[in-house]
Amino acid sequence: xxxxxxxLTSEDALLLAQARTGDRRAFEELxxxxxxxxxxxxxxxxxxxxDAEDVVQEAFTNAYLALTSFREHAxxxxxxxxxxxxxALDQLRKRARRERAIGKERPEGAGFPCPAAGPAQRAxxxxxxxRLRRALDDLPPRQKAALLLKVYEGxxxxxxxxxxxxxxxxxxxxxxxxxxxxxxxxERLPGGEP
Amino acid sequence: MSAAHKVGCRAWRGRLLLHVDAELPAxxxxxxxxxxxxxxxxxxxxxxxxxxxELLHRSCGLEPDAGFEDRMAAGVLSRxxxxxxxxxxxxxxxxRTARSWRFYAAAAAAACLxxxxxxxxxxxxxxxxxxxxxxxxxxxxxxxxxxxxxxDAVVPARLDATRKAVYDALFQAGRTADYRAEFELRTAxxxxxxxxxxxxxxxxxxxxxxxxxxxxxxGAAELSLSAALPALREAALRAETAPAALVALGQLxxxxxxxxxxxxxxxxxxxxxAAAGLARSGSARGARxxxxxxxxxxIRDLALAALFDMGNVGVGELLRRRAGGDLFAAEALAAxxxxxxxxxxxxxxxSADPEVLEAALPCAHExxxxxLSALRGLVAVPRVRRAALDxxxxxxxxxxxxxLLNADACAGLPAGGAIEAxxxxxxxxxxxxxxxxxxxxxxxxxxxxRGPWGECLIATLARANxxxxxxxxxxxxxxxxxxxxxxxxxxxxxxxxxxxGPRALAAVCETALLDEDAAALIxxxxxxxxxxxxxxxxxxxxxxxxxxxLLERAGVIAARWxxxxxxxxxxxxxxxxxxxxxxLPRL
Numbered sequence: 001x002x003x004x005x006x007x008l009t010s011e012d013a014l015l016l017a018q019a020r021t022g023d024r025r026a027f028e029e030l031x032x033x034x035x036x037x038x039x040x041x042x043x044x045x046x047x048x049x050x051d052a053e054d055v056v057q058e059a060f061t062n063a064y065l066a067l068t069s070f071r072e073h074a075x076x077x078x079x080x081x082x083x084x085x086x087x088a089l090d091q092l093r094k095r096a097r098r099e100r101a102i103g104k105e106r107p108e109g110a111g112f113p114c115p116a117a118g119p120a121q122r123a124x125x126x127x128x129x130x131r132l133r134r135a136l137d138d139l140p141p142r143q144k145a146a147l148l149l150k151v152y153e154g155x156x157x158x159x160x161x162x163x164x165x166x167x168x169x170x171x172x173x174x175x176x177x178x179x180x181x182x183x184x185x186x187e188r189l190p191g192g193e194p
Numbered sequence: 195m196s197a198a199h200k201v202g203c204r205a206w207r208g209r210l211l212l213h214v215d216a217e218l219p220a221x222x223x224x225x226x227x228x229x230x231x232x233x234x235x236x237x238x239x240x241x242x243x244x245x246x247x248e249l250l251h252r253s254c255g256l257e258p259d260a261g262f263e264d265r266m267a268a269g270v271l272s273r274x275x276x277x278x279x280x281x282x283x284x285x286x287x288x289x290r291t292a293r294s295w296r297f298y299a300a301a302a303a304a305a306c307l308x309x310x311x312x313x314x315x316x317x318x319x320x321x322x323x324x325x326x327x328x329x330x331x332x333x334x335x336x337x338x339x340x341x342x343x344x345x346d347a348v349v350p351a352r353l354d355a356t357r358k359a360v361y362d363a364l365f366q367a368g369r370t371a372d373y374r375a376e377f378e379l380r381t382a383x384x385x386x387x388x389x390x391x392x393x394x395x396x397x398x399x400x401x402x403x404x405x406x407x408x409x410x411x412x413g414a415a416e417l418s419l420s421a422a423l424p425a426l427r428e429a430a431l432r433a434e435t436a437p438a439a440l441v442a443l444g445q446l447x448x449x450x451x452x453x454x455x456x457x458x459x460x461x462x463x464x465x466x467x468a469a470a471g472l473a474r475s476g477s478a479r480g481a482r483x484x485x486x487x488x489x490x491x492x493i494r495d496l497a498l499a500a501l502f503d504m505g506n507v508g509v510g511e512l513l514r515r516r517a518g519g520d521l522f523a524a525e526a527l528a529a530x531x532x533x534x535x536x537x538x539x540x541x542x543x544x545s546a547d548p549e550v551l552e553a554a555l556p557c558a559h560e561x562x563x564x565x566l567s568a569l570r571g572l573v574a575v576p577r578v579r580r581a582a583l584d585x586x587x588x589x590x591x592x593x594x595x596x597x598l599l600n601a602d603a604c605a606g607l608p609a610g611g612a613i614e615a616x617x618x619x620x621x622x623x624x625x626x627x628x629x630x631x632x633x634x635x636x637x638x639x640x641x642x643x644r645g646p647w648g649e650c651l652i653a654t655l656a657r658a659n660x661x662x663x664x665x666x667x668x669x670x671x672x673x674x675x676x677x678x679x680x681x682x683x684x685x686x687x688x689x690x691x692x693x694x695g696p697r698a699l700a701a702v703c704e705t706a707l708l709d710e711d712a713a714a715l716i717x718x719x720x721x722x723x724x725x726x727x728x729x730x731x732x733x734x735x736x737x738x739x740x741x742x743x744l745l746e747r748a749g750v751i752a753a754r755w756x757x758x759x760x761x762x763x764x765x766x767x768x769x770x771x772x773x774x775x776x777x778l779p780r781l
Binding site: 028056057 | 214242263271273274277499
């Protein structure tokens with residue numbers, strides 16, 4: 001696992017070097033490698049497939065325009081996730097202002113569709129997943145992002161910290177707070193424990 | 195559930211998430227897994243977290259569809275192309291935005307200077323402006339360079355109308371990002387040093403053009419132009435300029451403006467600007483207003499963000515608003531947005547909210563020894579006792595813990611907690627003192643030895659003497675204790691010549707199936723204790739399949755001790771061999 005991760009990072013470094021010389025194919029490959037993770041993060045934060053895709057495209061575009069300033073203190077993946085996270089937060093702030101102004105309700109049903117799930121599978125998983133989604137969506141964005149990055153993306157605490165722009169200790173606390181809050185919120189929702 | 199078990203359970207709760215993240219050290223993981231077998235509370239908690247992880251992985255709606263990568267790659271490359279095509283205008287636009295108010299102010303100064311030169315003394319500059327568009331007199335906007343160079347050509351009958359026309363022209367000039375024009379305008383503005391910048395900015399704030407006015411408002415705030423306050427107040431009443439004006443007012447004005455901004459927090463449209471203004475004010479009153487807004491769900495996020503933006507004052511307010519169960523302070527602490535160690539100290543000294551205290555205690559060491567007196571009080575709070583003791587140890591080490599344990603204030607401190615903290619700090623004297631004072635020293639040690647710091651405790655006790663031998667014997671005799679810890683206690687007792695050999699062989703039988711290494715260690719300890727071949731019958735409960743590898747392992751351990759320079763007791767290996775020879779035929 002470690003070897004695979006290191007290989008991935010070294011391939012990224014190679015692609016990054018090529019992209020810096022103007023090789024657009026190399027950058028396209030970087031997009032293909034990391035867009036999915038960025039989209040998952042944005043979709044969970046923004047609860048909208050369209051907005052998430054827009055944010056991911058903007059994040060990669062910004063990354064491309066700032067390639068020369070990327071100092072490689074973190075991996076390319078972490079850097080792109082960091083940009084995505086910040087753009088998603090901006091989007092959330094704008095949306096909050098807009099929704100407050102027009103009194104709009106939060107949309108139900110977030111993110112990308114799940115093509116693999118059949119009707120029976122959906123029915124059995126729906127209740128738990130729906131309750132988890134509701135509990136998750138009530139979390140503050142940073143906690144939500146920290147938990148998602150740690151659990152779903154499998155990042156280390158150091159990487160989570162790099163994405164959120166905070167310290168490793170704070171990232172650990174965010175994940176911990178998210179788990180504790182999630183449990184409290186989850187248990188309060190109809191249906192009790194999972 | 196016994197009291198001792200509850201203590202162990204609480205101890206594990208704090209480390210449960212480390213287990214979920216697979217970050218628990220191997221030794222502790224083994225002990226924890228053993229604890230889980232008998233603790234439904236911890237097992238439920240663990241199962242919940244694992245279930246959530248599974249649900250998160252199963253959670254549909256996160257995974258993009260199959261053509262996602264192609265779509266993204268195409269979209270990103272298309273955006274990059276677009277950015278490349280617009281690279282020059284983009285840069286120009288950015289430069290214009292960054293210095294827009296300066297540009298407008300300079301341009302206005304230049305234009306007015308040109309007008310004055312062309313026209314001589316005229317009406318006051320700050321007369322009310324006509325409606326936007328009414329002043330251009332049907333003339334097409336001039337280019338920026340032309341505005342300056344041919345100012346006399348645009349002098350109309352009324353100065354206001356002229357000024358508006360000039361503004362229009364300058365606005366167009368800004369849009370064309372004509373650097374040459376901007377350079378000329380700036381040069382002209384420099385020549386107008388005696389022209390009061392305040393007057394120009396105020397005039398711009400009053401302009402009907404919202405973008406123009408907003409640029410001037412930002413400029414006024416940047417220059418801290420108190421002369422612009424009346425104009426800003428007027429601008430705050432105009433819908434199109436109100437947001438920028440409210441932010442600037444917060445920054446420029448005093449308590450009266452803070453009160454005005456506080457009222458605007460109730461306005462759905464202007465709440466964001468009002469919150470930003472209050473944050474910019476940096477005043478305690480502004481922080482209190484934002485703190486009050488936390489109770490209103492519709493602007494709670496705004497207020498929270500603004501309080502964080504305020505820095506020390508805002509986070510201080512967050513910490514003060516630590517109502518029961520409120521996580522604001524905890525989040526502030528978690529984000530390491532702490533204003534100062536003084537805030538932490540205040541929190542530790544005054545808060546009664548365990549949740550906030552739990553969040554603050556990991557930061558207690560940042561206060562240094564000043565925190566010790568507050569921590570002394572907190573060790574009496576059951577929920578935070580462990581964290582408080584840990585903080586004491588982290589700040590002052592053995593000396594602080596000794597002082598704490600000697601203090602009258604801690605007379606009620608449960609000895610179990612003290613033993614654990616002392617074990618963590620490897621404070622032998624403190625442990626011995628507690629154990630000597632405790633009537634139930636053996637029971638206390640037995641329960642503490644089952645906790646997460648049990649190994650440390652036993653290692654500490656092994657270096658002590660006197661009363662602690664009884665405690666070690668209690669640990670060794672505890673069949674519910676982890677075999678590895680029983681083995682450590684057995685070795686310490688054997689070293690001190692206090693291990694009962696036959697009892698040790700019985701313990702070998704008890705632990706052989708649970709932990710072969712621990713059983714082998716106890717067997718070695720039994721050999722050290724002088725167990726002879728005659729006692730081999732005590733190993734009879736073991737099956738041959740269990741005993742053979744066990745005895746072989748004990749031989750390896752004894753040989754390793756020898757290699758490691760641990761002086762073997764006389765005939766240790768010979769005794770083991772004899773045991774082996776005597777025991778195996780009986781099995």
